[in-house]
Amino acid sequence: MARIFEFGEVVDGYPIRVVNEREARAGAGILLLFGLIAFSQAFLNGSFTMTRMVILVFAADFAIRVLINPRFAPSLILGRYAVRKQVPDYVGAAQKRFAWALGLAIALMMIVWNLWLNQAGPVALLGCVTCILLLFFETSFGICVGCAIYNWIWPGQAQLCPGGVCEMPGARPAITRLGWAQGATVLATLAVILVTAPLVAGMQSPRYFGPGAAAMGGANLTVAPDDCTAPALARFIGMEAHWRTRNGC
Numbered sequence: 001m002a003r004i005f006e007f008g009e010v011v012d013g014y015p016i017r018v019v020n021e022r023e024a025r026a027g028a029g030i031l032l033l034f035g036l037i038a039f040s041q042a043f044l045n046g047s048f049t050m051t052r053m054v055i056l057v058f059a060a061d062f063a064i065r066v067l068i069n070p071r072f073a074p075s076l077i078l079g080r081y082a083v084r085k086q087v088p089d090y091v092g093a094a095q096k097r098f099a100w101a102l103g104l105a106i107a108l109m110m111i112v113w114n115l116w117l118n119q120a121g122p123v124a125l126l127g128c129v130t131c132i133l134l135l136f137f138e139t140s141f142g143i144c145v146g147c148a149i150y151n152w153i154w155p156g157q158a159q160l161c162p163g164g165v166c167e168m169p170g171a172r173p174a175i176t177r178l179g180w181a182q183g184a185t186v187l188a189t190l191a192v193i194l195v196t197a198p199l200v201a202g203m204q205s206p207r208y209f210g211p212g213a214a215a216m217g218g219a220n221l222t223v224a225p226d227d228c229t230a231p232a233l234a235r236f237i238g239m240e241a242h243w244r245t246r247n248g249c
Contacts (some may be wrong), residue, residue, distance in 0.1 A: 006069055008093025014160070016206045018090040019070060020161050021142070026079030029139035031058060032132065039128050042120075045242075051128070052115055058131070059107035091147075092160040099146020106131055 008017025038054040041047045057074075064073040070079075109126045113119050137143040144162050151158040151166065158166050228249035230240040 004069055004072075007066075007097050008070075013070075014090060016159055017093040018160060019093045019096045020080070021089040021091045022083040022086050023079045023088075024091075024096065025142060026082045026140050027073070027075035028079075028135045030075045030078055031061070032135035032139055035128070035132050037133060037156055039132060039210055042128075043104060048114070048120070055107060055110045055114060059104065062100050063105040064107055066097060066104050070096075070100075089162075091162050092158055095147040095150040095158045095161065096144070098150040099144050102146045102149070103131070103134065219232060 008019055011018055013118040034050075034054050035058070041049075042051045061073050061075050064070075106127055110124065110131075113127065113229065114124050134145055137145055142163050147158060147161055148165075151161065160166070228244065230244060
C-alpha cells in the first residue's frame with residue numbers, strides 16, 4: 001500500500017525523493033495541447049463541451065499526482081513513455097508536489113465555476129489562460145512557476161530545482177547572458193512584424209488547390225458571397241451547418 005500512496009521516487013545518490021523533470025515536462029506538453037484545442041473551441045465556436053472534458057481530466061490527473069502517486073497520473077504515464085529513451089533529469093519532489101497542488105486548486109475552481117455553476121466569462125477565461133500559461137512555461141522553457149513560489153515561501157528549502165536554479169551561483173555563466181546585439185535583433189524583428197502585418201492583412205484570402213479543388217472551383221476559403229452562404233472550405237469539409245449556426249444564419 002505504501003508503494004501506491006507515495007510521492008516521488010527514491011534514487012540512489014539523491015538524499016531526497018525526486019521526480020523525473022523530463023517526464024513532467026512531457027506530461028505538461030500533453031495537457032497543454034488538449035488545453036489549447038479546448039480553449040480554441042470555446043473561444044472561436046462557443047462550444048464548451050471539450051473545455052469541460054479537459055477540466056475534468058485535468059482535475060483527475062492532478063488529483064492522482066498530488067493525492068495518490070505521480071506514477072499513476074495518465075499524462076505522466078504518457079510522458080514517461082515519450083521520454084523513455086532519454087536520460088532522466090531528477091528534480092526535488094517537494095516543490096513539484098506544491099506546484100501540482102496549485103494546478104489541482106485551479107482545476108477544482110474551474111469545476112465549480114464552469115460545470116457546477118455553469119458560468120463562463122472573465123473568471124473562466126482567467127482560469128483557462130492561467131493553466132495554459134503555466135503549462136506553456138513548464139513544457140517550453142522548463143520554468144516551474146509553482147516551484148518558484150514554493151522557494152519564495154520557504155527560502156532555501158527547495159532542492160534540485162528544475163534547471164538547477166536553486167543551486168546556480170549569483171554570477172551566471174557567460175552563455176546565459178544577453179547583450180545589446182541580441183536586444184537589437186528582437187526589436188528589429190518586432191519592427192518588421194509591425195510594418196508587414198497591415199500588408200499581409202490586406203491580401204486576398206487564399207484559394208484552395210488541394211484534393212477536391214475542382215469541386216470547389218478554386219473558391220476563396222473564407223470570404224462568402226453573402227452573409228449566410230458558407231465558404232467553400234466549410235462546405236467541402238462538411239461543416240456548413242456548423243458554420244451557419246456559428247454565424248447566426
